[in-house]
Each structure stands twice: as C-alpha cells, then as structure tokens.
Amino acid sequence: MANGRVVRTTDRTIGSRALAALLPAEVRARPGYRSLAEAVRSLVLDGRVPLHVRLPAERELAEALGASRATVTAAYDLLRESGYCRSRRGSGTWTELPDGHGPVGAHLPVATAGHRTARDGGIDLAIAAMGAPEDGLAEALARAASRLPALARDPGYHPFGLPELRRAVADRFTRRGLATRPEQILVTAGAQQAFVLVASLLCHAGDRVVTENPTYANVLDALRHARLRTVPVAVSDAGWDMETTESTLRQTVPRLAYAIPDFHNPTGALMPPEQRLRLLAATRRTGTWLVVDETIADIALDVPAPAPLASPAPRGAADHVVTIGSLSKTHWGGLRVGWIRATEKLVTELATVRVAADMTGSALDQLVALTLLEREEQTLPARLAQLRDRREALVRALRRHTPQWTWRVPPGGLSLWVDLGAPVSSALAERAAAGGVHIGRGARFGADPGTFEHRIRIPYTLPADRLEEGVRRLARAFHDGVPLAPSVERPHWVA
Secondary structure, eight states, X not given: OBTTBOOOOOXXXXXXXXXXXXXXXXXXXXXXXXXXXXXXXXXXXTTSSOTTEEOOOHHHXXXXXXXXXXXXXXXXXXXXXXXXXXXXXXXEEEEOOOTTXXXXXXXXXXXXXXXXXXXXXXEEESOOOOOOOHXXXXXXXXXXXXXXXXXXXXXXXXXXXXXXXXXXXXXXXXXXXXOOOGGGEEEESHHHHHHHHHHHHHOOTTOEEEEEESOOHHHHHHHHHTTOEXXXXXXXXXXXXXXHHHHHHHHHOOSEEEEOOSSOTTTOOOOOHHHHHXXXXXXXXXXXXXXXXXXXXXXXXXXXXXXXXXXXXXXXTTTTEEEEEESTTTTOGGGOOEEXXXXXXXXXXXXXXXXXHHSSOOHHHHHHHHHHHHXXXXXXXXXXXXXXXXXXXXXXXXXXXXXTOBXXXXXXXXXXXXXXXXXXXXXXXXXXXXXXXXXXXXXXXXXXXXXXXXXXXXXXXXXXXXXXXXXXXXXXHHTSSSOOOOOOOOOOOOO
C-alpha cells in the first residue's frame, strides 16, 4: 500500500471480444468514438471493467466492433484526456480514474460521524440489519439465564465456542445439505471477526485476494488494513460473469477468494447452481482458498433458502472452502455471534489465532444464540414476512418520490442497489446527511476507489413510515435545485 492506495496486480488484460460483449448493443451497432468512450467510462465506473487492466489494442478492438481504427483511436484519446485511461509506450493502454478519486478510508460509526440518529429525528439507511425481535430476545435471555449457573461452574474459557452451540451450528449445516461435525465449527464474535481470522491465518501482506465488485464494504476495509492486493471481478444486476471470474483466477492465481453467492450484498443477486459448481472447480484448480459468506443466506424472500455452496461437492473436493455466517442479519447485530465452518485441522489453527486476539467469546451471548438457533424454524418465517412488507414499502416510496431512479427487486437479502442515473452518490450522501439521512453511497462498496458513484444502497430494514420519510428526504436532497457534483470522499460507516 502506497500513499493510502491499495496495491493491485498490473498483469491483467481484457480481450477485445470480452470488452465488445460488455458494450451496449447500440454502441456495437454504430460505434461512434464519443459513444464508445462514454460506454467504456461507464463500464469502469460500474466496476465491470476493473482498474489497472490493459485495454485491447486499437486494431483488435476495431476488428471486434467492425469499426475503423480511427474511431477507436479517437475514443481512447478521449478517455485519456478525461483521465479514465493512460498509455505507456510499448505496454498498451490501461484503465484508471481521474485525479481526486482517492481510496475509501476508515469508516466511523454514525454517532461519531456527525450524523443524526433516530433519537433526534435522523434516519439511518446505511445499516442493512433489523432490530431484535423483542419477544424472541426476551425469551432467549430468560432461557440463557436458566442455563448459566451450570455453565458458571467452569472457568468460562471456550476458545472454540460452547460445545452445545458448535453442535447446534453443525447440525444446522447438516440439515441444509452439508454434513458437518461440531469439530468443524469455530464460534466467533460475528462474521466480520470470522473473516479477519481466516485472512490473517491464510494470507500474508501482498497476497492477491479475488473479491466481487461491488462487495461487502467492511471486508474491503479488512483487506486494506491487512495490506492485501484486491483483484476485483464484476457482479452486475444480471449476476456473475463466470467466464471472466475463471479467467481472473487463472491469470492471478490468488491466495484467497471471497464470495457472497446468496443474495449478494449489495446487489441482491443469487448465484445459480451451475455457477457455484464452476466457482468450486475453478478455485480448486488454482489452489485458492474460497471464503463463502453466508451471513444473508437465510434472508430468502421469494425463493427457497439456498443450500451451502460446498454441499454438492464430492467428499474431499471442497476442503478449500471456508464458510462463514452469523446471527446478525437474521436475529440481531448486537449479539455478535458468528461462526466458521472448515476442516477440523483448519478450525484448530484458526482457534490458535483467535486466542491471540481475544481469548474467547462471551458465554452468555453464546447461550442466547443457542436458544435463538433452537427456535429459528418457528421465529424466522415472521421475520421474513416483515421484510417482504418493508421491501414493498420501500419500492412504493421510491416509485412515488424518485421515479427516475432504477433498481432491481432481489429475491432475498436486505437492500436495493439503486441506480441514480448519474455519478453523484457521494454528493447526494453529503447533502442527505445535512437533512438527517445517512445513506450507503456506492463508492463504499467498490473494490476500486471512485467506482459505483451512480449507485446507492438502500436497506428495507426500517419500519414503513421511516422508509417513506427517508426516501422523501433523499428525493428532496436530489432535487434541491442546485446540481449535485462529485464531492471529496469522507469517512462513512455501513453494515
């Protein structure tokens, strides 16, 4: 990392046919140089063409498009002039962003970032999580209190997690189609700690890590802090481009790959079964550890909850897969109970790393989590029904107040990935904050700094009246009469 920038690989190339396939149909049909330059610029800002990737040679792209070489030359000249690519004699033309697009830095909690919270009229739309179900949490606390005296007879240190909770999590995996023993489970303080433990054990500074782009913002922070080199692969509204993903794995041979195949955060996409098999096979061929984040896997609103990604693999063929999950999205983020599912050997090594970090987790929190898991089949359906209602309320509010914005309603998950139609998301976030609304701007989820400036993530986890008011304030900020302009990136915090 130099001057705060994440170091990335510079040996990646996008082929002429691959780039041509990403361009809009109207550009392929009549490739004028301005429309071609604008289309490539949009692909870079949307993360579908990563930064620091070599573009096709002018002659090759002209042949792929059926255009003149002069058209492509003029388009590349326009991209260079606007700062979206650079050329080096003898080494080609590479994508980049104009000056002023620095990396996303540390992200502060809402209360310390100067944003108003619900207590003083503010609306926090950066947190994709619900409050705890009061009745269920109270019952779980009472049950945990009754179990605590028996547990309190020992010193209370359980670095692997409480045996009863490890067994419950293992049984849960087995019921979902992935046979699991308690010895394959490590209980953690949430999924974020789970990922940090895995990355710290399996990677060293400078190692390559493939991530989806966009992806979960806090994982990107963890990678930056660990000085790991991110290698982004695009996830669009249409989902994953598995050919590009496989090619990226072959070209970069990363140490680790991080994926959210189930109601992807932030796009909401669900990876099809055949792509899951291809991802398993591709990471196994390159010797890449595959970390699968299942934090949102149970938030299935319109389709059945997916089976674990590793479940269809033959015995021993998915030993390189590490699955992480938690209760933060299905139950309550304040509980801070998550888990890692891996081979028994790897779990033992991870527990050693965990002891050096925090010794052990809270026994009381784990007892509460155990009760919640035992009653999950009874309590989760009502939770999902509430989310469906709130999702519909958010869609109605957006249609009413911001009909020019676009989005795709996902089959599950907790948020909409909204296209503003212009790269003004950071500027909108700044203006909305002054009106008491905290929003997850698109750049916060980009593996490359400055991308996704035309996107915002809006969770549907608040009550309908708060969603309505939040969207109304966003619309007012968007239509303030003063044009929104790109703003200096400031710290923001999302979950």
